[in-house]
Amino acid sequence: MANITKKVSWSSRADESAAAGESTPLLNGSEQPQHSRQDSLRGRPKEIPHNEKLLSLKYESLDYDNIENQLFLEEERRMSYMGFRCLEISRWVVCGLIGILTGLIACFIDIVVEQLAGIKYQLIKENIEKFTETGGLSISLILWAVLNFTFVMVGAIIVAFFEPIAAGSGIPQIKCYLNGVKIPRVVRLKTLVIKVCGVICSVVGGLAVGKEGPMIHSGAVVAAGVSQGRSTSLKRDFKIFEYFRRDTEKRDFVSAGAAAGVSAAFGAPVGGVLFSLEEGASFWNQMLTWRIFFASMISTFTLNFVLSIYHSHAGDLSNPGLINFGRFEGDSVTYNLYEIPLFIAMGAIGGFLGALFNVLNYWLTIFRIRYVHRPCLQVMEAMLVAAVTATVSFTMIYFSNDCQPLGPESTEEYPLQLFCADGEYNSMATAFFNTPERSVRSLFHNQPGTYNPLTLGLFTLTYFFLACWTYGLAVSAGVFIPSLLIGAAWGRLFGILLASTSSGGAQHSNAIWADPGKYALIGAAAQLGGIVRMTLSLTVIMVEATGNVTYGLPIMLVLMTAKIVGDYFEEGLYDIHIKLQSVPFLHWEAPATSHWLTAREVMSSPVTCLNRIEKVGTIVDILSNTSTNHNGFPVVVQVLESDEPAKLCGLILRSQLIVLLKHKVFVELARSRLTRRKLQLKDFRDAYPRFPPIQSIHVSQDERECMMDLTEFMNPTPYTVPQETSLPRVFKLFRALGLRHLVVADDENRVVGLVTRKDLARYHLGKHGLEELQLAQT
């Protein structure tokens, strides 16, 4: 029973609806009796532990909608035909630069990781060899743990203390950004630097992580930086690309950057484009798609080219992607019709395991947000995970009896012998004593019989929990590679078992099932699909990364099954993390069964409006009011002298008002100083994207009495809806136009309310029907 109370108190506007007893917030009639209970809860403090049903105030919308004020029209009139052509060309140039820089960053990460990991593993290998003979292997264990520990400590410190937003894979954040949410500090240079260093530290530190997810974030930051032609962090302005200094253009470039990141990470240019499409598709056009594809291609090409020089066969461009699945060729690619059901079954297993992973990670993340929120604790946790990862790996290797001969084709970089016979190596060590990427590749491509089932089973089990525990730490690291690795391990196991069960039967069928590498690939796809629940883009990424279109159908089927099965239990990992960060994320569609909600219930009201010619003091007071952190203000004209709400004539943003105040565009001053330069759109762009807070703008007592004319600067044609508009309709407008504010007006064009992203995002379809999220300060 206590459980129910909790649920009610968490969900949906409990306090507000309680007294009224109306049916607004909760749809189901069955919940009606519980409302009376809430009266007793009214007295409780308005502080609750963090949970997933909150919306944070710190996230704001991007201004995707173009503000067509007079300044804009003027600028457009001044711009020549050539000017527009130049803009178009510079868009292409920017995309090319994004591709090149993203590719270079990927190379940098790859090379540094390879070098550092090489040194680390060589050191440990020598140590282990020494102590296998003389005794004292526990010292090797401690050495391994300490090395991991140190690297991860560096990585965690820079993330936790300097830029917490760089933690994790960054894909949820970029997803939000493309959805139209401004995540503070997500596309800054500092974030990029810390992300790159953090990824290197965490991969070299031997955590169960990959470097692919962070590449997407890095690409996005590069795009956001390059397209602005300046760096606010470095205080350098190159005076180029000034036209792109607004959210609309920037976001287009960020989607190109994300695509370039995917393409560099997996060598999958088309997959990158589709990733951007899948995540940010509400604002899309063909030219943009084409440009994004260009950026992706350039990024893969750059990566290829630089890596070919690094591997000292310059000009060989067949080195795609950070993770290279290797080539699936010859017999291993063939699959038969009767294998399709098996693949689908594997998809179902992947979906189930993925959901399990997500549920465990969900509880862990809630615990972390509630209890492990201080930076020093986060660093300690990351260090502990690193040490435990090393310990578990070592123990597994130590007790493994699976010895395999060193074959001529074996590509083990650091074969560990330990207690195996001479000329043989420990098979468990190929999985654990290696960077995760290499382990994935060896699971895909090593000959049948390289791993015995027990090794694979134990490996899957431990790695599953390690990866689950690692994701969400304060280190920058991705979940792609660990998922692939888990999946590849159990997929290979599946393949081996299949071959052994069928070996009693006909000899020829055994030949087809003999290659466990194929099942490893399918398992990897299933597991990854089960965890992240991406569909189209993931299929294409996997197909491109394997370089084999033949696998298109099985991979698609597997991902579909994994998604269906997984969604039955739990959402995708990225969605969970978006929810837990209380981001007002707008999904594709309004929640079903929400047609009965109208704009009247959804909107915020009453609205703080400004007059067209407003006193400076009033504006300053409104902006400085900390309790109402509004961002858009409808501009109204008073009808005669009545008390009625005035008629709507425009919309002005906080950022615009601040720029106006900074430049002191007051009516009185304009009269006295006729030579004064007219404010241009450029002045707004120069302040973008970090508009100064209102506190930093000094307005004297005299100036407070001045008046400000907003006519020139406001958006004269804001979108409005009548009060009776249903929620899905409003939702569609928001999603399709990328709106930030939607004014609700009555039949006489008077402002009744204002709908913002948070008003819409708070409705979601829970297990008990329509639920509402609460706004909270975080």
Add this chain to the structure above:
Amino acid sequence: MSLYKSCLFLLFSLIDINVFASGDVNFTPSEATNQMNPALSSSAAGVVNSAVFKPFADSVFSLNLLSSFPEDLEISDYCVELLNIFGQRYVDYVKCLVPAARPVKVCQNCFSTYGILVDTYQNISSDQMGPGNVSCRDSLLRSDRLMLVYQLYSNLEDLWEKSNCDHCITATFQSLTNTTLYFMTVLNQTITCFDQYKERNHTELCKNCKNTYRGLNELYGRMEKNHTLCIDIEDAMNMTRKLWSKNFNCSFPREETVAVIAVSSFMLFLPIIFYLSSFLHSEQKKRKLIHPKRAKSYNSLMNIQDKLS
């Protein structure tokens, strides 16, 4: 019928070109194009036709047919001679190879016969004209689809390459390299040592032969790095290692299980303490709820109440 013939001809010339384009590295492109010269390839195809489609049974008849070829297509005596020599050498080499298959001694036993075989083949395939201004390369190596001589030779060449014998033999097939000889000596020492203690206790063997064995292992490791290994050495080393680890059981025993378990359980214990302490001592993060302004619903008093509270 004529259509069928010309189809066949086309087919064969295609096969010819394909084989020459992909198969043989010795032929330069100019020679390959020379081969495509229509007059020559048509006659070659004719030969192929007759030679291939004859049943094996009436070989006498086929001989008759061959002897009736015009003068310029006849194979010269010199070439026949070369072919015979090649056959002889070939047989010698194979005879040497087979007994050396297990334990592998193909490099050390047969390198000289291989050297002679290579010489002979080079004679056949060289550009130089023999007596009577004839080159046997075209007539012996590539006048037909089967290209028997070439195939036979390239099979053995593959074998030689796979066995990496080049690494152990001096460039002119004179002798084994010095490193190989040195390895053999060390190997012999080790084996002698094994033999010495084999009858007695194995632990004694492990102790006493450890140094020689380790020396051998290190030498092998060095040679592996320098890429001076051939199949003989690899196989010998493999057998020795197997003897050492499997027969005599001299691998390292797993002795410090307790220490490892102790250290790892200590490590595994740390996170439990960490999470427990942060659960008990860390202040739980609370979120302050904020109540947005909402429009008055028709019969709702809540906004008034909210403002009051």
